[in-house]
Amino acid sequence: MWTLDQLFFAYKYPISLKTREIIKDYNFSLDNLDKEIIDIAVSRIKSSYSGKEYLPSYIEHSKSKDLILTEIIAFPVAKILVSCLDRALMYKFSENVSSTLFYHLNREQKRLQVALDLANELGIKVDLKENGENYIELSLVDFVEVSNKDPQLNLVNQHVSAGKVLLNEIKFCRFLAAKAYFMTFNSLQGDLSSIPKYLKDIAKGIKFESAFSSNFESFGAFGKIDPNAFPACMKSIYSSLINGENVAHIARFNITTFLNSIGMPKEQIIAAFKKTPNFDERVTRYQVERITTGNIKYSASSCATMRSNGLCPDKNCTSKHPISFYKGALAVSRKTSKEEK
Amino acid sequence: MIFMELNENAKEQEFLRKKFRQFYETNEITYPSKVQNREFGIGEFGKKIVKRHMSFANSNFFNKFLKEDVPFYVSASASLYKRPDFRPMEKKEMFGSELIYEFDADDIKTDCRNGHDSWKCMQCNALGSGTLEKCPSCGSNSLSLDQWFCPECINETKKQVFALVNILKEDFGIKEGLYINFSGNAGFHVHVENQAVEKLSKEARIQLLDYLTLHEINLELLGFFLQKKTFVCPKDPCFGQIKRIKTALSDMLSKADIGELATYGLIPKSKLKSLLQNKNFVLESLSSGTLFSIDAGAEANKKFWLNILNYIASKIALDIDRQTSSDIYKLVRVPNTIHGGTGLIAKVIKFEDLSKFDALKDAVAFKEGRTKVYITKVPRFYLYGNYFGPFEKAEVELPDYAAIYLIAKGKAKLV
Numbered sequence: 001m002w003t004l005d006q007l008f009f010a011y012k013y014p015i016s017l018k019t020r021e022i023i024k025d026y027n028f029s030l031d032n033l034d035k036e037i038i039d040i041a042v043s044r045i046k047s048s049y050s051g052k053e054y055l056p057s058y059i060e061h062s063k064s065k066d067l068i069l070t071e072i073i074a075f076p077v078a079k080i081l082v083s084c085l086d087r088a089l090m091y092k093f094s095e096n097v098s099s100t101l102f103y104h105l106n107r108e109q110k111r112l113q114v115a116l117d118l119a120n121e122l123g124i125k126v127d128l129k130e131n132g133e134n135y136i137e138l139s140l141v142d143f144v145e146v147s148n149k150d151p152q153l154n155l156v157n158q159h160v161s162a163g164k165v166l167l168n169e170i171k172f173c174r175f176l177a178a179k180a181y182f183m184t185f186n187s188l189q190g191d192l193s194s195i196p197k198y199l200k201d202i203a204k205g206i207k208f209e210s211a212f213s214s215n216f217e218s219f220g221a222f223g224k225i226d227p228n229a230f231p232a233c234m235k236s237i238y239s240s241l242i243n244g245e246n247v248a249h250i251a252r253f254n255i256t257t258f259l260n261s262i263g264m265p266k267e268q269i270i271a272a273f274k275k276t277p278n279f280d281e282r283v284t285r286y287q288v289e290r291i292t293t294g295n296i297k298y299s300a301s302s303c304a305t306m307r308s309n310g311l312c313p314d315k316n317c318t319s320k321h322p323i324s325f326y327k328g329a330l331a332v333s334r335k336t337s338k339e340e341k
Numbered sequence: 342m343i344f345m346e347l348n349e350n351a352k353e354q355e356f357l358r359k360k361f362r363q364f365y366e367t368n369e370i371t372y373p374s375k376v377q378n379r380e381f382g383i384g385e386f387g388k389k390i391v392k393r394h395m396s397f398a399n400s401n402f403f404n405k406f407l408k409e410d411v412p413f414y415v416s417a418s419a420s421l422y423k424r425p426d427f428r429p430m431e432k433k434e435m436f437g438s439e440l441i442y443e444f445d446a447d448d449i450k451t452d453c454r455n456g457h458d459s460w461k462c463m464q465c466n467a468l469g470s471g472t473l474e475k476c477p478s479c480g481s482n483s484l485s486l487d488q489w490f491c492p493e494c495i496n497e498t499k500k501q502v503f504a505l506v507n508i509l510k511e512d513f514g515i516k517e518g519l520y521i522n523f524s525g526n527a528g529f530h531v532h533v534e535n536q537a538v539e540k541l542s543k544e545a546r547i548q549l550l551d552y553l554t555l556h557e558i559n560l561e562l563l564g565f566f567l568q569k570k571t572f573v574c575p576k577d578p579c580f581g582q583i584k585r586i587k588t589a590l591s592d593m594l595s596k597a598d599i600g601e602l603a604t605y606g607l608i609p610k611s612k613l614k615s616l617l618q619n620k621n622f623v624l625e626s627l628s629s630g631t632l633f634s635i636d637a638g639a640e641a642n643k644k645f646w647l648n649i650l651n652y653i654a655s656k657i658a659l660d661i662d663r664q665t666s667s668d669i670y671k672l673v674r675v676p677n678t679i680h681g682g683t684g685l686i687a688k689v690i691k692f693e694d695l696s697k698f699d700a701l702k703d704a705v706a707f708k709e710g711r712t713k714v715y716i717t718k719v720p721r722f723y724l725y726g727n728y729f730g731p732f733e734k735a736e737v738e739l740p741d742y743a744a745i746y747l748i749a750k751g752k753a754k755l756v
Contacts, residue, residue, distance in 0.1 A: 144545035157562040161580040163514020
């Protein structure tokens, strides 16, 4: 009964009403879940503590309704499993839902229309205003309930009038991603008594495994920063910064999350921006601090995100994540240097 | 303020309580709304809160309590609870909260303070007039401040209230449930009792507060930035904080005060000649989205405009008390009750009456009678349209409102 398009929408935007309707139709029981569904749910949770968006490669061009349906059903199962875990993993999982939703939304060919459809599904009333570029007008109250999630959405830096906030298309997508974060997190803390023991045991296993993975992206994992081992995208942005060129905001954001992820101290990150033509230490410090030490942890973007933001200069690069590229290049460089000695 | 020892003031406390009781016996307190859902707190002589977690089933019980117990201060929660008297706070089960913004004259720097305020260093005993944060003699920040308020500093606070109400209406679209009351001492409270904001989380309230105080404003994100060699700004028509910044900038440029522009733009006056010679063009460009390029390079031009804009932002940012305005558990003086530290009424004011509201006159509760008091030391002060003092170690007969004011401030004793 559901079309492929509808199923894809529900898969990409799992907080939507459509997702709930599909799940309701499926009428599954927690007592006898398919192993496949559980495996996908676990995989989804694992992607959150590894800091990557959840993007199973087999699904993107799939024509199989069953495959997509399994992904959709796995989402509430993942939420149930995460509800059995600690708050840190709940935050990470919600963050992952948010960043994955933003990834999908940002890649939509009809991005504005899909964003408006999603807002409609979530019961968010919006008006479209033509003002040179598209402006989406929404209620101030709806906006401030989630805007603290993303420094780009701070109310003080928005256009506000008559109880409405006006956002451009990309900020509206960020707003929806922030909304997804809170909707997911708020739906996690339920009554655990009705959860079958076998699911609680699976959750325990995830908790155990995550304890060994949480140091991913930490300073200790990489040691001294080596810009020569940076992937081409980060090398390009980093060299523009230290050569005093003006760098687009999205590139600044990505280099900051990357440098933070590989353990560069905050002061060094701020120093990297010092030669840029419009450098303002107060503004830079504020932005770097919000990204590196704010309530929300921003992970370095994946290669897919870098590509979609037009920040990947090397079409031949086969890496999936700038961090894993760096990790690999660093290992090779250190091995070579050791052999030379 | 140093209060006299409580046991030394039994007679004065009894006198004040008698007067306050007269007030509550003749004045029905109709605030706050939804009495049954508020947590109340009361204070005694010299202490604003000595007991909290109190509740009243309705307004009649609350008024009966005021008449019988006569607290010196009475405060109520901005938040609404299912069980307001329960402890700890989580058990009260909050289901909503008013927005309350508080302005205090002591947060606003006015010249008049040198005339009526004084300080004493607790480390080196140095003395001086005005309000300081650190002792100029020994550098200690342990200062005892003696603060007084006059129509001038209260009027400055009032300007902030006007600006806030304008933003609440124009930017936030709040048209209903908005009311103002004098704090009873030196400030104003702006209340928003409106279903649309009642459920806002603490984080959302901080977002609103940051907007009002322009906390962490990023001018670049708002459209003020260097584009190639020109510094651009949003084109008219603008609204919200952008409009206010541009209006203040336009006023500043219209004045064409080279000293002011050079001081706040951190640039030599010689670089501003063409800016002043082309004033009309500068103002037209501002309206169409460009800030005039001064006689300096692109980088110096950018720094000049950013310095000016940041100065303007700091000037138009509201001086709201962040603590009261973001703390949803805070208790705030009940409107129209007596402030125990002044004997004045925390009077509710209609917005249309605010401009002519003379707080130190219109909030006077005890207009009749005279009382003889011994005054330790007070500067000249204004009350109910009259100036009194200065007095030092003097025995004087004063109108009741002035005697009560000084006794409540711990500056006078009954004779």
